[in-house]
Amino acid sequence: MMLFHYLKFFLFHGIGLLSVVALMAGGHWISLGLAAVLAIYIIGDGLCGDDxxxxxxxxxxxxxxxxxxxxxxxxxxxxxxxxxFSSADVLGFGALVTDLTGYDVIAARDATAFGHHIAGIVLTGLMIGVIGTITGHELTHRTWDPVSMFVGRWLLAFSFDTVFSIEHVYGHHRYVSTTEDPATAPRGRNVYYHVIASTLKGNASAWKIEKRRLSRKGQSAWSWHNAMLRGHLMSVALVVCALFMGGVSAALYFIACALWGKALLEIVNYMEHYGMVRNPETPVQPRHSWNTNKRISSWTMFNLTRHSHHHAQGEVPYQDLKPFPDAPMMISGYLTTIVVAMIPPLWHRLMTPKVLEWDRTFATDEEKILAAKANAVSGIPALIHANRG
Incomplete structure (x- = not known):
């Protein structure tokens, strides 16, 4: 039985390989691969319960x-x-796969309709979010381990977001659920506005953090010592690789995948902390994050779902995170909640009762005052009405 607890996390790699097979098969297989990944998460979380x-x-x-x-x-x-998405057979990759499998992947690629390439962007961006950002998040918390930091930052480079390793660890974890945190969405905010606002403010915050760090060492922010600048160059290097693989069109294709992966991170930030309030002078508690224990999300996302414990103790490795079943709970598993967040009317309809329940059940007296102020400017009638009630 103990072996199973090690093996279950390999579902993560299985989903990644499923995506590779779909992308190689080309044509309608790309769209079917995307549909399969969505079904694994959304239907799987719906049927398999909590872990x-x-x-x-x-x-x-x-x-x-x-x-x-x-x-x-x-x-x-x-x-x-x-x-x-390229026309060339880079490194003879297609010829090799065709020889090994007997399936002509080059012919399948050449016959792929544009609509299926759009599905490829969505699928690849989703994998950048799941395979890249989630593990990059886990590894860049291990600031004491140079190998983990190296792997984690390169994973984040695929979504143009190595700044996450700076702002998230040294900014977000300190200011989470406060007005000073770029990643915490205030009540009533639209998710699409949040993606842009959090990205811009997160980069600004990371620059200030890195500038302060370098200033203490007597080093210039405009130098190779700046991890933020080095990180952006890592992402540029990936774009250049795509350019060499298939020209400008391939580079633009990769950029679209990367930006979608980055947007997914900000959508996740949105749903993990939406509407939470906290005095920045008080300790972060499990109640300051939305949690979920859905089994498929947990197994295929290295326990990212156990977010309440992660924010209470950010240095704890993923396998040791506890489920905190009494913490505030998301709508469902991660991908289901992402889909709901992308439909603002549905999101506010489902989350407003949860936010009000948080105020009643989890908020301290001081936080009730902060919540009332947040409700007043939220633009959500039910939240404004709650103050009058």
Whole structure:
């Protein structure tokens, strides 16, 4: 039984490989691959219930290697995706796959309709979010481990977001659920506005953090020592690779995938902390994040779902996070909640009662005052009415 708890996290890699196969097969298989991934998460979370197990892992190094493996997998996914949109057979990749499988992937690619390439962008961006950002998030919290930091930052480079390793660790975790946190969406905010606002403010915050760090060392912010500048150059290097693979069109295709992956991160930020309030001088508690214990999301996202414990103790590795079933709960698993968040009227209809319940059940007296102020400017009639009631 204990072996299963190690193996379940390999579902993450299985979904990545499923995406590779769909992208190589071309044509309608790309769209079917996207549909399959969506079904695994949305239907799987709906049918499979919660995972509240707390196994004791005696070989944590295995679990670390599992997340390190995300980098070669991410490279394979993105290479395959860009190849699927290119006209050249880079490195003889298509010929090799055709020889090994007997399936003419080059002919399938050449016959792929544009609509299926759009599905390829959506699928690849989703994989950049799941394979890249989630593991990059886990690894860049391990600031004491240079290998994890190296792997994590390269994973984040695929979504043009290495600044996440700076702002998230040293900014977001300090100011989460306060008005000073770019990633925390105030009540009533539209998710599409949040994607832009959080990105701009997050970059500005990361620059200030990095500038302060370098100033303490007597180093210039405009130098190779600046991790933010180095990180952006890493992303530029990936764009250049796509350019060499298939010209300008392939580079633009990769940029679209990367920006979608980045948008997914900000949508996740939106739904993880929407409407929360906290005095920045008080400790972060599990009640300051929306949590979920949906089984498929947990197994395929390295327990990102156990977000309440993560924010209470950010240095705890994913396998040791506890489920906190009494914490504030999201609408459902991650992908389901992402879909709901992208439909603002539905999001506010479902989340407004949850926010009001948070005020009644979880908020301290001080936070009730902060919540009332947030309700007053939310633009949501039910929240404004709650203040009058």
């Amino acid at each position: 509240t197990s707390i196994p004791e892992f005696r070989h944590p190094k295995i679990l670390t290697v599992q997340v390190w493996m995300a980098l070669p997998l991410m490279c394979l996914i993105v290479f395959t995706s860009v190849w699927s």
